[in-house]
Each structure stands twice: as structure tokens, then as C-alpha cells.
Amino acid sequence: MSEDDAYDYIPDARDGLTKKERIILYCLHEAQKEFGDRSVPTFTLYGRVVEKIDISQEEFQHILSRLVGLTRNSDGSMSYS
Numbered sequence: 001m002s003e004d005d006a007y008d009y010i011p012d013a014r015d016g017l018t019k020k021e022r023i024i025l026y027c028l029h030e031a032q033k034e035f036g037d038r039s040v041p042t043f044t045l046y047g048r049v050v051e052k053i054d055i056s057q058e059e060f061q062h063i064l065s066r067l068v069g070l071t072r073n074s075d076g077s078m079s080y081s
Contacts, residue, residue, distance in 0.1 A: 023052050024045070024064060027049050031044060046060050
């Protein structure tokens with residue numbers, strides 16, 4: 001892991017977001033402006049994110065779930081925390 005890679009995982013002191021979290025939120029914001037009142041499909045958001053950074057679907061889903069406050073229940077279902 002290079003020194004630049006190590007900084008990708010350290011939250012920024014200003015807002016507590018990592019580089020990947022910030023990129024996901026930025027892409028979501030841009031997509032929401034284009035989609036207007038409609039919801040942004042997760043697959044569309046993922047496509048926009050991978051244009052900017054290398055991220056697996058699993059890591060993307062994990063970060064996105066954490067950002068929107070979803071938690072996985074013991075039975076496998078999702079709920080807001």
C-alpha cells in the first residue's frame with residue numbers, strides 16, 4: 001500500500017469523511033440534480049462512482065448503507081438505525 005493509498009482510508013478532520021465516502025456523496029449529489037424528483041438508482045450511482053475510483057460493489061454497498069443509516073438485521077433484512 002502506497003502512502004497515497006493510506007490517506008484514502010483516514011477520515012478528513014473537517015467532516016470525518018474518507019475519500020471514497022466523499023466521492024460517493026458527490027456523485028449522488030450530481031445525479032440527484034439530473035434526476036430531479038425521481039430516485040437515483042443504485043446501479044446508476046455505482047457506475048458514476050467507478051468512473052472516478054476503483055471500488056468493489058460490496059465496498060460501495062457497505063459505504064452507501066452506512067452513509068444513509070441502514071443497518072443489517074440478524075435475519076438479513078435492512079433497517080434504518
